[in-house]
Amino acid sequence: MAEPARAKPKPTPETQHFWDGTRAGELRLQRCDDCAHVYFPPRPFCPSCGCRKVSVFKASGKAKLYSYVINHRPAAPGFTPPYAIAVVELDEGPRMMSNILDCPQTPEALELDMKLEVAFEQLDDAITLPQFRPAKG
């Protein structure tokens, strides 16, 4: 039996723009045209006011580390433990799950509120994941 493969996202009509964005090297968020609320995950209406008029925009890619675990066991298929599973808070407000690249996966190196920047990890031709790494400078 083949090794189980790493979990890979399958876009829906409502999320396709997000995955098109990561493939193009952009982190795309949505903003309500009516109340200006910025939100994630993607959907074609504002979860704050219910307005259907929303716009997609390119986020700054700046974030900070909100919280995390360092997973030891059991490890997900395709991951080598220990690895951090983090939630980052984007400068624009929304939070998203991420791994922390280019950083020791230790409590000492992973300091809450540390500054992060987006990095893109290509899984295949269709899917590129948004990831984060410590901000340079």
Added chain:
Amino acid sequence: MRRNQVAVVGAAETTELGIIPHMSQLQLHADAALNAMADCGLKPSDIDGVATAVETPQQIAHYLGITPSWVDGTSVGGCSFMLHVRHAAAAIEAGLCKTVLITHAESGKSMIGKQPRSTPADSLNGQFEAPFGVYGPPSMFPIPVLRYMKTHGITHEQIAMVAVVQREWAAKNPRATMKKPITVEDVLNSKMIAYPFRILQCCLVTDGGGALILTSAERAKDFPTKPVYILGTGESVETPMVSQMQTFDSSRAFRTAGPTAFREAGIAHKDVDHLMIYDAFAHLPLYGLGDLGFMPHEETGPFIAAGHTRPGGKLPLNTNGGGLSYMHSGMYGMYALQESVRQMRGIAPAQVPGAKISVCHGVGGMFAASGTIIFTNET
């Protein structure tokens, strides 16, 4: 909902708890249900309402030979049974049915007749959480805890004490899976699962089940068991994605369900004699104490570390040993309810002397859902 209009008259767990490889999940439901019916002298033909989670009400009704005129298949994770109690109480009070059976069972360890949980790749969880290496509750449920600790000044040692204290309760309970005393050092040196949590801060994985039977308070007087009345109830859901919780230093679902139940019951926190807070992982009692309004979150860790929730303490908490030491089949809420009922009947292995009010608070998913039931043995 009006207070004390509905009572639990039947309550039982499966005959065995722990590792039960000779029974399917469906039969575990039936074993618990038959035990609960025997507890209060009823037959399947006496039941006209059925509620269950994961398995469907039709599955349970058919297997047990029940013809229900009311069903509830609410399935929001481990606190589903708290929501069933709330919905059943409302249904009985509204006259939709007279006698409700609520069942839970899970072949969590042996996996007999149980579908593995899965996350579709095109779901929101499948797109925005699964690709980052989450793999089962231990990799997800503790994600908020480092933020909770930083915001509220809670220490690793204080959270380790949750496991230590619950093991003290478990030692008094012959049916508890883990009874050997442990220390804070034992907890902090045990096998790392997902930093900051180690194995002694994660729930057990076992097989078992439980069932409750509810009827009107008026009819409850005719049953052989001591009635346990429903004094207050609350419920809520937040998000299926732990990453999308409103904040990590508190649970919105807890803050909605808990205070709703307290308002409905018309009681103050000082009136609470006994407390159950679903502990799939060691941080949950801290969130519960804070979000249910027992104390500010900053005081939850010191409160537990000071021993106030241990045997003989002023707020007995998780007196069966909890999901950490008693048992955890995957959806533990039913066992928390069973312990509250035992405490209100006065028959718990670690009985709180003279307890009159018990608060039972559950969580579903990774802070995704919540249900709170307040019981009393007085009218």
